[in-house]
Amino acid sequence: MSGHEHEHGHEPGGHGHTHDPSHPHNAPLTEVQLRVKALESLLTEKGLVDPAALDELIDTYETRVGPRNGAKVVARAWIDPEFKRRLLENATEAIAEMGFIGRQGEDMVALENTPRVHNLVVCTLCSCYPWPVLGLPPVWYKSSPYRSRAVIDPRGVLREFDVELPDDVEVRVWDSTAELRYLVLPERPAGTEGMSEEELAALVTRDAMVGAATVKAPGGPRTGTAR
Amino acid sequence: MNGVHDMGGMHGFGAVAREENEPVFHADWERRAFALTLAMGAFRRWNLDRSRFAREQMPPDEYLAATYYERWLWGLRELLVEHGFVTREELERREVRAPRDARPRPEALRPADLPRMLRNRRAARLDDPVPPKFKPGDRVVARNIHPLGHTRLPRYVRSRQGVIDRDHGVFIFPDTHALGQGKKPQHVYSVRFAARELWGLEASPRDSVYVDLWDDYLDPA
Numbered sequence: 505m506s507g508h509e510h511e512h513g514h515e516p517g518g519h520g521h522t523h524d525p526s527h528p529h530n531a532p533l534t535e536v537q538l539r540v541k542a543l544e545s546l547l548t549e550k551g552l553v554d555p556a557a558l559d560e561l562i563d564t565y566e567t568r569v570g571p572r573n574g575a576k577v578v579a580r581a582w583i584d585p586e587f588k589r590r591l592l593e594n595a596t597e598a599i600a601e602m603g604f605i606g607r608q609g610e611d612m613v614a615l616e617n618t619p620r621v622h623n624l625v626v627c628t629l630c631s632c633y634p635w636p637v638l639g640l641p642p643v644w645y646k647s648s649p650y651r652s653r654a655v656i657d658p659r660g661v662l663r664e665f666d667v668e669l670p671d672d673v674e675v676r677v678w679d680s681t682a683e684l685r686y687l688v689l690p691e692r693p694a695g696t697e698g699m700s701e702e703e704l705a706a707l708v709t710r711d712a713m714v715g716a717a718t719v720k721a722p723g724g725p726r727t728g729t730a731r
Numbered sequence: 732m733n734g735v736h737d738m739g740g741m742h743g744f745g746a747v748a749r750e751e752n753e754p755v756f757h758a759d760w761e762r763r764a765f766a767l768t769l770a771m772g773a774f775r776r777w778n779l780d781r782s783r784f785a786r787e788q789m790p791p792d793e794y795l796a797a798t799y800y801e802r803w804l805w806g807l808r809e810l811l812v813e814h815g816f817v818t819r820e821e822l823e824r825r826e827v828r829a830p831r832d833a834r835p836r837p838e839a840l841r842p843a844d845l846p847r848m849l850r851n852r853r854a855a856r857l858d859d860p861v862p863p864k865f866k867p868g869d870r871v872v873a874r875n876i877h878p879l880g881h882t883r884l885p886r887y888v889r890s891r892q893g894v895i896d897r898d899h900g901v902f903i904f905p906d907t908h909a910l911g912q913g914k915k916p917q918h919v920y921s922v923r924f925a926a927r928e929l930w931g932l933e934a935s936p937r938d939s940v941y942v943d944l945w946d947d948y949l950d951p952a
Contacts, residue, residue, distance in 0.1 A: 536801060538825050540760040543808070544767060545827040552774075552816060554835040558766035560842040564849060565765070566755045606850040611899070628739030628885055630783055631799060640765075643757075644749045646799045652741040655887065655940050656930055664747050675926075675938040679739065681883045682919045682943035683855035684899055711749075 570639035573604045574687055575708035577637060579701045581614075582692045592616055595687060599637060609636035609685050615678065616689045617715065622673050623688050624662065624715035626654035627680040634685035638713060645714065655679060665716045688715040695721040732879055733886060735791040740887040740930070761800040768807050773840040773848060776814045779855075780909035784881035785809050855903045859916035863946070869895045870952035871922060873944065881909035884948045888940075892952045893924040896941060904945055917946040 533541070547553040577599055581588040591598040595612035599605070612634060615623035627633065628651050633641035644650055653661050658675045662668070669675065678686050690712040696704060711717035738744075756762045772782065785806035786794075794802060811817045835841065840848070865871060873888040883905050897920065904915035921941045926934035 536804070537758070537760045540763050540767070540804065541827045542825050543804075543822070544763050546817060546821055546824060547767065547771070547811075548833050549828065549830065550816070551834055551836040552839055553767060553770045554839050554841050557770055557835075557840045557842050557845065558763060560845055561766040561769055562756075562762045564845065566762075570755070600852070605852050607848070607854075610852055610854040611856055613899075626739075628887075629737055629883060630786070640755055642750070642753050643799070644747050647747065648738055648741075648744040648795065649747045652738040652744050653747070654739075656740040656934075658938065659935065661747055665749070671935070672937070675935065677938070677940045678921075679885065679940060679942045681885060682899070682905075682945070683902060684919070684921075684943050 565635075565640050569635060571637075571708075571710035571713065572705070573602075573639075574634070574637035574710070574713045575705040576701075577602055577604065577687065578689055578708045578713065579705035581689055582704055583701050588689075591689065599687070604636040606636050608632070609634045611684050612637070612687060613678075613684050614687050614689050615676070615715070617691050617718075619691070620672075620674060621676060622662075622667075622669055622715065623676045623678060623686075624654060624658050625678045625680065625686040625688060626651060628652070628655055629679075629681060632680040632683075632685065634687055637687055638710060642710070662716065665711065667716070667718060688713050690715075690717075690719045693719050693721040732787060732881070733877055734787045735794050736787045737886050739885045764800045764804045764807070768803050769848075770840045771807060771811065771816070773844070774838060776816075777810050778908055780881055780903070780905040781911070782806055782810065783905075784909040787881065857901045857903060857914065857916045859901050861901050861916050861918065863898050863918040863920075865895045865898070865918070865920060865946070865949065865951075867895050867897055871895060871949040872952045873922070873942075874948055874950060876948075878906060880906060882906050882948075884944065885942065887929060888922075888924055888942050888944075891924055891928050893922040893928070893942075896921040896923045899943065902945070904947060906947070915947070919943055919945050920949075922949070 544553065548555055577591065580602065581591050587598060591614045595614035599612050617623055631641050631646040633645060650661065655677050658677050659669055680686060690708065696707070707719050707722065709717055709719065712719045786802045789797065789802055789805045797805065808822055812819055812822065870892060872892045873884060873890065875890045876884065899919045899921065901916050902919045904917055907913050907915045922944045924940050924942065926938035926940060927936060929940060
């Protein structure tokens with residue numbers, strides 16, 4: 505089997521969201537834990553899965569594919585106007601230049617946030633998300649509150665993310681109903697003029713690339729807990 | 732199908748809860764359920780649209796009570812039975828007994844297959860020379876249809892008028908693809924719906940929702 509023998513009892517509650525870090529490791533397996541273990545065992549026994557491939561898949565999305573990729577794209581667009589032009593014109597190709605390609609990012613669209621326009625991305629029907637640049641989606645993105653409210657009450661949702669938009673800013677919500685995957689290009693914060701591409705990338709958060717946060721300059725006014 | 736998965740515009744789910752420093756997975760079973768789904772998908776007995784449709788068929792009360800990877804697991808189990816990989820009886824087993832020397836079949840996903848699988852750049856986009864029915868700027872209305880099968884036309888835009896914002900090109904049509912009835916290549920557009928058209932005068936006059944829709948979901952307004 506796989507070497508992943510530690511079962512942490514806390515599970516992401518879609519509702520109520522109870523995490524219990526004190527849950528003992530030797531507690532009895534829950535029904536879902538048992539089901540998954542038994543299923544992997546059954547499929548391995550039948551020769552249908554190679555546990556080593558499962559380990560490698562997990563490692564890929566836990567350590568190699570994630571929002572740091574998208575942050576590099578954003579930082580590049582901030583310092584290189586020519587790259588930014590290409591990104592907004594054909595995001596798939598521009599992002600591929602940086603090596604971020606593949607599953608759930610085959611066809612990308614970049615959306616530029618400006619002082620006049622704020623873009624927010626959702627998938628109301630499931631939880632489509634641009635894996636190559638942002639990794640696997642966080643629980644909030646997959647949750648019923650976000651999926652239900654982002655389209656009908658985007659300003660209220662953004663307020664819960666500590667983003668308060670003036671009335672004269674236009675909100676555009678993008679519902680990922682097809683196979684296009686959206687990356688928000690957040691506004692570059694003031695006070696970052698002298699920063700390197702790498703330093704800028706470090707400021708860019710996952711939530712900002714979904715449109716659920718703005719990017720803050722280091723030491724700048726903290727209007728929220730952007731991540 | 733008019734399922735509970737089609738959540739856009741629903742009330743009552745409460746505030747959006749964020750978790751600081753959230754891990755990619757919250758439990759080991761989530762890791763394994765995720766990887767098992769991708770590994771079995773690599774047999775290509777079903778496509779992504781069929782996978783989504785499988786999850787949508789989870790009974791609504793169970794769907795709402797389930798977490799994301801519980802829904803994946805539910806869909807995977809259904810597909811495994813439907814395609815004869817396992818029986819329902821086998822799924823009821825709770826023993827863990829895979830022998831260390833179990834040999835993967837030649838078609839099983841191996842670590843060496845991953846780069847090609849994960850970095851594949853072609854998925855739903857097609858090269859078929861299908862002419863578009865609409866062009867940017869055209870006014871359209873989303874059809875008032877209620878298919879029992881899979882659809883990516885959310886309820887909240889049906890019968891609503893919008894404007895074609897951009898043409899994304901030709902893609903597989905999920906409604907037929909999910910049912911094994913072919914790719915039915917056609918254009919997908921970002922259609923802009925004014926927030927007030929969707930939600931009434933309470934909505935901001937400036938705001939809008941862009942929804943990616945296929946030719947077969949749209950009529951000229």
